[in-house]
Amino acid sequence: MAGTARSAANAAEKRRLILDAAVRVFASQGFHACRVSDIADEAGVAYGLVYHYFRSKDQVLDTLFLERWDVMLEAIREVDARDLAARRKLEAIAAFIVDSYRHDPDLMKVIIVEVTRAANSFGQTHIEKINEAYNLIAAVVAKAQDAGEFRSDISPQFAAMAFYGAIEQVLTGWIFATLPQAAGDYDEAKRLIVETICSGLDR
Amino acid sequence: MAGTARSAANAAEKRRLILDAAVRVFASQGFHACRVSDIADEAGVAYGLVYHYFRSKDQVLDTLFLERWDVMLEAIREVDARDLAARRKLEAIAAFIVDSYRHDPDLMKVIIVEVTRAANSFGQTHIEKINEAYNLIAAVVAKAQDAGEFRSDISPQFAAMAFYGAIEQVLTGWIFATLPQAAGDYDEAKRLIVETICSGLDR
Amino acid sequence: MAGTARSAANAAEKRRLILDAAVRVFASQGFHACRVSDIADEAGVAYGLVYHYFRSKDQVLDTLFLERWDVMLEAIREVDARDLAARRKLEAIAAFIVDSYRHDPDLMKVIIVEVTRAANSFGQTHIEKINEAYNLIAAVVAKAQDAGEFRSDISPQFAAMAFYGAIEQVLTGWIFATLPQAAGDYDEAKRLIVETICSGLDR
Amino acid sequence: MAGTARSAANAAEKRRLILDAAVRVFASQGFHACRVSDIADEAGVAYGLVYHYFRSKDQVLDTLFLERWDVMLEAIREVDARDLAARRKLEAIAAFIVDSYRHDPDLMKVIIVEVTRAANSFGQTHIEKINEAYNLIAAVVAKAQDAGEFRSDISPQFAAMAFYGAIEQVLTGWIFATLPQAAGDYDEAKRLIVETICSGLDR
DNA sequence: TATGAATGAGTTTTCATTCAT
DNA sequence: AATGAATGAAAACTCATTCAT
Known part of the structure; x- marks a missing residue:
């Protein structure tokens, strides 16, 4: 009907x-x-x-998180499937996350600020989901190490944490207005995150 | 009496x-x-x-945070005052935070999960305090750039966020058992964080 | 059509x-x-x-109760109209109620547990309906007393309560599995209820 | 202090x-x-x-029920321990319950009207407690049968149900104002209940 | 007839906080 | 300093009932 x-x-x-x-x-x-x-x-x-x-207020938050997180996992998988240099892949991932924030800062704020805390209270449900993202990034790094693109003396898991941590901290900086958010800052951030993690601060 | x-x-x-x-x-x-x-x-x-x-339940949390955070700020200041290469300073800061976690993981968990990431829920109460840490780290970077130790095309604020974000993400990995925490892992982490941020992943 | x-x-x-x-x-x-x-x-x-x-959830229960209770009232009236010894009448009434339970234990459970025993929660809605049953039984007893079949020093109202109470308690025993419910137990119960109330426990 | x-x-x-x-x-x-x-x-x-x-509204009801029911169980046990004819024992039990009602009709109303229903909803917790009472009464009957005081062709369990059912129905009659409650009615009821159950309605 | 989205009054329950002792 | 009885604001959640389709 x-x-x-x-x-x-x-x-x-x-x-x-x-x-x-x-x-x-x-x-x-x-x-x-x-x-x-x-x-x-x-x-x-x-x-x-x-x-x-x-079912509950919790479930509303869960739904928001899972909806968005699944989109991100899919995006990372899609990036990884492309035939790109590892550095380009990390750039694409950073770009996706930064653009997600630019597009809907409130949603990213909720996911970053509230879900980590909820992960602590509500049990381990989300932790595995979150780990999936780290693992996907770690896989990108591992392949790059095998291909000789990245150095091999930093574990992929560890590298993934540093990379993701840098991104999340930048978003946190925007969320709490610690970092400037002018027009070009988003694209600048994408570039700098990857530049820092891949090339380092050393001169 | x-x-x-x-x-x-x-x-x-x-x-x-x-x-x-x-x-x-x-x-x-x-x-x-x-x-x-x-x-x-x-x-x-x-x-x-x-x-x-x-005075209240909030104040108990506030007290825990401020006690510890002030110790950390003092430690960073003390490190910065020493006559060390920038990289050594960052190593000392990373070491201090990692050792704080090793010494009292519960306290660091509370500070990261309940305060650092949740700062907006408490109004903006602690944001300035938190920013002080970023600023101190940024100052280390800025001086290193002036001295020609670090490249100058990455803003000190941004570099500080990447550095602190990498550390916090590693602690978060330990907190949620995503990263291994065996005997040598703490010292390994201190080294790798600085290695990644200063020298980068590139080969 | x-x-x-x-x-x-x-x-x-x-x-x-x-x-x-x-x-x-x-x-x-x-x-x-x-x-x-x-x-x-x-x-x-x-x-x-x-x-x-x-009209409402209440009305569903009301309907179930009234449907069944009216059938029972009619059955009691029909029994009383027959030309039988008082004891046979009480046997027929007990048989009807026991068979009602045997035929649809859930319905009798609902009527006893949710309506008969809970009549005050529903205001006094069904109390008059329930009393009609007691009064019909009392009338059977009263006639038996006039006819010299039953002793006259126990008020018909009181006798009716004892009789109905014994039946309801047996059903309650079945409902909550306190009394055994094997094949012959229903017919045995019909007989024993009347035997107890009419002849007594004394030897 | x-x-x-x-x-x-x-x-x-x-x-x-x-x-x-x-x-x-x-x-x-x-x-x-x-x-x-x-x-x-x-x-x-x-x-x-x-x-x-x-802990909850339920627990308030539970407490009221258990408090009173335990007193009744104790009273029945005490009666059974006395050296009395079975009929006197039943009289004492009926008297105790009727006096309980006379002394605090509201409490007995709550126990009779609300607990049976609650027994259905809240699970079987109270049913065992209630059964204890039936079993104690059945034991009185069983001993009387062994002693030749009561006839042996009515099972003690069944006799107990008839006896208790008659009492409870009388209380219910008072609660719903179906039976008169004048000064002498309480003592009259004690006598009649036992008279009916022990000697029967037959002339 | 039939559906189930939509409503919101009503209730239990929790728990931070106060305060008399 | 220490206790825990007492308070009541606050919020989640339930569910009977209505009603547009």
Whole structure:
């Protein structure tokens, strides 16, 4: 039935409306500080509807994280599949993450600030998902080492942590307004992260 | 009076007892998930006593953070004051932070997971304090650039973020058991962090 | 129209489907503990449909109770109208109630546990209906006393309560698995209830 | 310390205050219909205090039931230990239960009306406790059968159910005002219950 | 008839904090 | 200094019920 199809469309839209509202609310108030009714108010729906679509407030955060994280994992896999120099791959990954932030800073803020903490409280559910990303990056490094592109005396796991840590810290700097965010700063950041990690600070 | 002195000593000990218990409880349950009475139970005192020594639950966390962070700031300042090559300074800073973790992993976990990454939830309370550390590191880099030790096309602020981000990510890896923590891994990490950031991954 | 007749038949069937599902759900979860959607799920319909046939969750229970209780009242009246010795009448009444349980234990469980014993929670809604049964039984006793079949120093009201109480307690014993429910136990129970109440335990 | 002893006394008193208030509230509104705040209001305390002394609303009901039921079990055991004819024992048991009702009708109402239903919802916790009572009564009957006081063709378990069912139904009659409750009615009831169950209705 | 999205009143429960002792 | 009884604000969550389709 058309009616049913239309309803299903509306239902999906409402769910999305709630998720998008949650991003804004989590970003501005923090996950713990906000109430479910704040999300509902922001979305313009009754708060009961949040529970119609999600089992709990936690699950709203989970959903946001998993949605975005899966997109990122896919992007990293896609980059790794391309026939590129390792350095170009790292550039593409850094670019993807920086662009994700540029495109939706609130969402990235929520994922970085709230999910790490939640990972601690809610058990290990997300940790494995997060590790997948590190492992994918580590695989890029490992292949580069085998190919002689990267030095072999730094473990791929470790290199992945340094690379990802540098990116995340830059985003954190933007989130807390510690680093400047002018027009060219995003592209500059992409370049500098890779330059630092690959070539080092030494002269 | 001796009696008073003894009481004062006991009072300071009780306060410390509560702070140490809080570290363990915050680390295992998370700040938000735990109750004040959990801290008191862990310390073996009545929960009313927590309020004798601290204004609020927040203030317990604040105290833990500030105590430790000030020690770290002092350590960085002290390192910077020494007559060392920039690379040695960064090594000393990395060593200090890694050793802090080795000495009291719970405390570092609390500081990273509950304060550093969550700073916006607490308003902007600690952001300036946190920035002080970045600025001190940036100053080390800036001087190294002036002295021709480090290349000048990467801003000191940015370099500081990459450096600190790499360290924090390694600690996070240990905290969530993503990275191995065997006997030699701590010293290895100190070396590799600086090696990666200063010399880069390139061959 | 045949279509209309068919629809009406379907409607009545759906209503019955819901009532039967409600019996199972009320029996296994209890009236308060279950949700309207549990009934709908059990019936295999959308929960909105429950509200098409019934004004409220309460009314579903009311309907179940009244349906069955009216059948019982009618049965008691019919027994009383027969030309039988009082003892035979009580036997027939006990048999009817025991057979009701044997035929649909869930329904009797719901009526006893959720309505008969809980009548005050529903205001005094069903108390008069319930009393009708006691009064009909009391009338049987009163007539037997007038006819010299039963002793006259026990009030008919009181005798009715003892008789009905014994039956209900036996059902309760079955409901909570306190009394055995093997093949012959139902017929044995019918006999023993009347034997106990009419002839007593004395030797 | 005297202060501590006094506090403990007050604490126990407050707990009792809450339990007594709960009896009145459960009796007048029913367990499900009342709110925890109704109990607290009735007791004149903040509702948080209810949770200071009890884990949940359920546990308040549990406590009331177990307190009273244990007293009854003890009373039955004590009666059974006496050197009395079986009929006298049953009289003493009936008298104890009727007097319990006379002394605190609200409490007995709660136990009879709410606990049976709760036994259904909350699991089997109370059922065993309730069965203990039946078993003690059955033991009285069994011994009487062995001694030749009671006929042996009615199982003790069954006799116990009839006896207890008759008593409970009389209380239910009082609770729902189906049976008269004038001055002499309580003592009359004690006598009639035993007379009916032991000697029967037959002339 | 039938569906299930949408609503929001209502309730339990938690827990930081206060304060009398 | 130390205790823990007492408070009540606050929030998550439930679920009966309505209603557009």
